[in-house]
Amino acid sequence: MKRRQRSDDQSSTVATAVTVGSITLPNPIMTASGTAGHGVELAPYGDLGALGAFVAKSLASFVWAGNPPPRVHPTPQGMLNAVGLQGPGIPHWLAEDLPDLRATGARIVASIWGRTLAEYTAAAEQLAAAGPEVIAVEVNLSCPNLEGRRGIFAHDPDVSAAVISATAACGRPRWAKLSPNTDRVVEVAAAVHDAGAEAVTLINTLLGMVIDPRTRRPVLGNGGGGLSGRAIHPVAVRVVHDVHEALPSLPIIGVGGVANGWDAAELMIAGAAAVQVGTATFADPRAPWTVLTELRSWAAGEGISSLADLTRTLR
Numbered sequence: 653m654k655r656r657q658r659s660d661d662q663s664s665t666v667a668t669a670v671t672v673g674s675i676t677l678p679n680p681i682m683t684a685s686g687t688a689g690h691g692v693e694l695a696p697y698g699d700l701g702a703l704g705a706f707v708a709k710s711l712a713s714f715v716w717a718g719n720p721p722p723r724v725h726p727t728p729q730g731m732l733n734a735v736g737l738q739g740p741g742i743p744h745w746l747a748e749d750l751p752d753l754r755a756t757g758a759r760i761v762a763s764i765w766g767r768t769l770a771e772y773t774a775a776a777e778q779l780a781a782a783g784p785e786v787i788a789v790e791v792n793l794s795c796p797n798l799e800g801r802r803g804i805f806a807h808d809p810d811v812s813a814a815v816i817s818a819t820a821a822c823g824r825p826r827w828a829k830l831s832p833n834t835d836r837v838v839e840v841a842a843a844v845h846d847a848g849a850e851a852v853t854l855i856n857t858l859l860g861m862v863i864d865p866r867t868r869r870p871v872l873g874n875g876g877g878g879l880s881g882r883a884i885h886p887v888a889v890r891v892v893h894d895v896h897e898a899l900p901s902l903p904i905i906g907v908g909g910v911a912n913g914w915d916a917a918e919l920m921i922a923g924a925a926a927v928q929v930g931t932a933t934f935a936d937p938r939a940p941w942t943v944l945t946e947l948r949s950w951a952a953g954e955g956i957s958s959l960a961d962l963t964r965t966l967r
Contacts, residue, residue, distance in 0.1 A: 673850030677704035684930030691749035701757030713774035720873035730881025734874035776819035809843035851903035885909025896923025913946025
């Protein structure tokens with residue numbers, strides 16, 4: 653924490669509710685997709701219903717094995733991963749994981765991915781059968797292929813917009829998760845918003861690689877991977893700032909290197925309406941709840957009566 657804190661009694665006077673598009677959340681802190689599992693893996697460490705929302709690991713309409721091992725590698729102030737979106741598929745998730753999640757009282761955000769427009773459409777159609785506890789769908793636009801084209805979806809405004817249009821069948825608000833690995837992120841954000849995304853999630857991992865000094869080969873089985881953790885936090889703050897500056901009416905969920913209350917506040921001050929906690933959860937599974945407690949305490953110490961007032965208070 654970078655500012656003074658007050659006791660829990662004083663921080664309890666801070667109003668924590670925020671809105672993301674058409675959705676009101678009791679507080680701005682969520683898990684980040686890919687860091688909290690598909691189900692109730694984190695439930696032993698905290699009340700999932702006490703978080704703003706639980707964002708599940710990305711799912712496709714089919715079972716997917718992911719990338720070859722090794723899949724993760726520690727880096728200074730972060731980690732490199734190339735898990736490859738391993739998952740049991742949406743039908744299995746609906747039958748086996750969602751009931752247990754529902755029982756926790758969590759507000760659930762499903763995350764979907766695909767390799768083609770048809771696969772995104774299929775995923776969205778399958779999620780239409782989910783109950784009202786699934787309050788939104790985060791559309792992961794950082795996948796490697798689109799009908800034979802190499803690259804990341806979120807680097808192309810037209811392709812990204814087409815994916816968002818193709819997922820309307822889910823029947824829920826959609827949040828487009830975008831990539832920081834492009835200088836077109838503002839353009840892409842505008843395109844997905846026009847196509848029907850209520851909000852954007854900023855950011856996903858940065859492209860990276862680590863080479864083993866003994867073998868002189870990449871340490872990950874897939875070669876390169878995605879860099880996450882504390883090291884990318886300033887990048888996330890800048891991207892959130894730039895998108896909010898250009899598109900002030902577009903709700904933003906900030907994510908990237910959040911490990912304490914000030915990190916969350918910083919993203920909100922830059923323009924985020926809510927914040928996701930990701931890589932910090934691997935080091936401490938209680939991290940999302942700790943961040944929420946620290947954010948409330950920081951706000952109380954600053955005389956801030958409502959966390960919603962933090963959004964875009966950059967001076």
